[in-house]
Amino acid sequence: MASHRIGARVAGLSPEQLCAIIEAQAGASDAALRVAEEHAARLVEQPEWVLSEVLLSPDLAPHILAQLPTKAHAVNGTCRAWRRGWKETLKKRERPRMLVIGGRNNEILNSLERYDASTNEWEGEAVAPMLTAHTIACMAVLDSKLYAVGGFGPDGAPSNLVERYDLATNAWEVVAPMATPRENHAMAVLDGKLYAVGGFNNDGALSSVERYDPAANAWEAVAQMATARCNFAVAVLDGKLYAVGGYSGDFLSSVVRYDPALDAWEAVAPMAVRRIAFGVAVLDGKLYAVGGENVDDNSLSSAERYDPALDAWETVAPMAEARQYHAVAVLDGKLYAVGGQGAGYNTLSSVEQYDPALDAWEAVVPMATARAFPLALV
Template sequence: MPIFLFNYNSRQLHGIFRAVSDGDWKINPHGWVGNTSRETLYPSQVQVEVYSKCPPLDHADYNQIIKNCYHQEGTGHRNKMMFELKKVEAQNLCRAFDRAAGVVNANSRPQPVPRSMPPAGVAGASSSAAPALKPPAAAAPKAAPAAAAPRPAPAAAAASAAAAKPMENGTAPGAWEVMAGGKNPKAPVWGAGAEEAAAEPVNNAAPATSKAAAAKEPAGPSTPPATPKASISDPVYNEESNSNEVTSKASTGSQSGATPGASSQRTSSTPPVAHQVNGASADLEGKLSAVHAAVSAVDTAAADALWNCLTSMTNQMQSCMRENAMLLHGMRALKVENSILKSEIANVRRDTSRVGAAINLEIAAESPALSNIPHTFMGKRIQDIFLLGGHNGGAWLDSMHLYTPAYRSISDVGKMPFARGYGGAAIIGRSIYIVGGGDGASWLQTAVRYDIDTKEWFQISDMENVRGSLAVAALDGRIYAMGGGQPGINHDSIEIFSPDVNTWAPGPKMAASRFTTAGATLGSAIYITGGFDGSYLNSVEMLDPRVGRWQPVAPMAHKRGSHVCTVADQDLYVIGGWDAKDYLAGVEIFDVRSGGWRTAAPMAAPRAYGAAATVDGSVFTLGGMQSQVHNETVERYDAANNKWEMQTVPVPDAVKRAFLSACVADAY
């Protein structure tokens, strides 16, 4: 493969070189730098040798030849260059270098150096590794000879190749790039592939004019090997050259003393006409026989190699198929075992649910001292979801139930002071606060506190405004009651309760009035979503008490009210609701880190006026209603697989409620 070196600084093209190694990474790890403590800035390298030493080409000399190698990167950027050349471009560049060197006939170009080294003892031979890439110095132009220019013998060419030493650090005149002709880096060039088959190169001997002249030549074999070699087609110039022509004894005569290191011309070894006529047939027959033998050997070797490769691939494929069959069999067995284990786990959970519920009741009734010890199950703290009030389709409720996801159990833990729905609930420490709401006949501004440990109810101060279908959240030991109202009245105000002084105080107003809204605490801020102010909203606001005002955040994709909110893994979940047309099953998740929303898988059952809670990192939705039908189901969101799962509920009637309030507390 011909290779040309491009100097970025001078914009000159140098040649002609050829590769003596495959392209590799950091062949010279310190090339083109000032000292060995730094690594090269040009790690993609190839080792080359000089094929034909020519003066460099200026930009005007090669620009039209490689004009198709230029391309633009984006609008307004200057031309960039692709360094892979097509065959015709490489041919034209070689001819341009020949013209620059004054070569008038392509046959007079120096012949390629065989990759096998010359015999030991030949002048200029080298057994060292191929030199690393080095930018060549420009050679002085050669005068065009009147006759065909002499071709250096392979030994002399090898000596010039060996003279190309690895580049010393810091000597490069600029940044160099390699331009390679052709797309196959391993394709033989200028006969190199065929010449590698020879153990030693066969050299054409120049005629010796006298014994004295012959004595000046370096010592070498007295006669070259007589094995004929086939003609090699030059892939760049599309010409044929006999790189290892044979000189018979009849044609050498007094030239038998010529040495392998002597250079020769194409016409210098031509025998007399009589010898040519007499030996033409024999030479041609010998060459054709050699060609046929070489082709047969190549075909046979290639066929054997291909057959061996196919046989190996077939064996490997059969082995893979056997292993795959074994894996499939093992997977089927695992599926059966998994099904059995799931059934057993379900049985254990049902038994544990019953036992856990019984133990909770016994501890609460008989051992009050033990009720302050947190419950754990399989190393995890057990948490309960409190279901408070609501409507079951027949009546407004004053009942309280505990749903324990770890046991999938439902427990009745008493009654509230009065029936209530449309309210909001939040927890601070071991106290649950229930704020506002209504009972269908009246709307409330009252609030109560429930002590989880003593199971006692306490009346706290009333709010300033009547608020039903409001949002309630706890932050920094205070309760925030936001929005809500009653039919015909929608609030944009909020009130903040301080338990230590038992008083409500007004807070900063929201940008919009929000009835049937929902919110939650995320980090150090409170978020409020959607709602109704005459039409349903998709806007969202955030309150950071340190800032002291509401700030807008990215809106939801869907307008909704009567929905629920919860927080899991630092994400805000907005679930279900009503948009004046449909009950919704859709779920949107707000990522506070990116400030954007994404859509999650919808619930199995649409629901509005339900409840949501997060236990052990999992989001649960409970109750609610759809088209006047009250749900008695519980769903859990599997975030890893983005799907909702129906949960087994031992007492469905306890979950069958809408307009309820819910909060989470540790089980004791």
């Protein structure tokens, strides 16, 4: 209501007076936006009027420019400056960045680091600790919120606890728990729902699957896998959920695919290498499996990718450094392998980048903190 009254009151003012009101209202964004949007054309109707002394915020500039024909954007130097400032702001917001959160070193890590691919630099900040200590929780992002699901609870037993973290407020909240306690499970987001797949608890390896609906704050069971598995990886490709490798009394190379429309799993081509503790990601319509550990307890540097059109895996270039319990993510058309544990089970800060066009890996700047079991997201 206040913004409507302001708009009516300024209808007869000069462009200079309009701009003064916008500047004065900079702290009250609704009012400033109302004035800026309704009177944008009048603000540039006088070419001789120099607006360059007006302290218009970058957030207000696009609202003014959006009301004008494109040819009017260059009426004067200030509009050009506003446009440049707006573009620079958008460029900064659109820079490809990767967020790496949590994990463990000699202790559980409540911190995150952001990687800027355009500058090859990391920056870090503290993250509020979870409300209840649970280690090696499985993490995923849904609707811009980070979910920490299961893992080991305060008593050291597998947990069904679920907490949700808001990066904007740096705060955690408890949401509905899973029906089944799980650790060493895998998480993915599909069609706006969060899936918790397999894992391990006091009953052994799990084949069960449940999904979380944030609107209902509730979990429901869905079709279970034919084979129980833990310490595996999941990814979403072409609207299907893939569960890859893992352990079920033996190391697995098998891969199964879930169709939410049918609520059913089916087997697809297995990997060439049996793996646990590896990372997966989807790049250019193909599913990559990177690193991990094999049946001989060796950390792996090898990588392979799955083509759903051919239902076949092919080997790609290996990483320079073997790693397991690492994170894998896609950023700006490249695949990143982040942190983890090396061949001697030492925790790594190193990061490698894979270019599919070259079929080659290269090292990029390492994280400030060595991390195993991290989550990487873009």
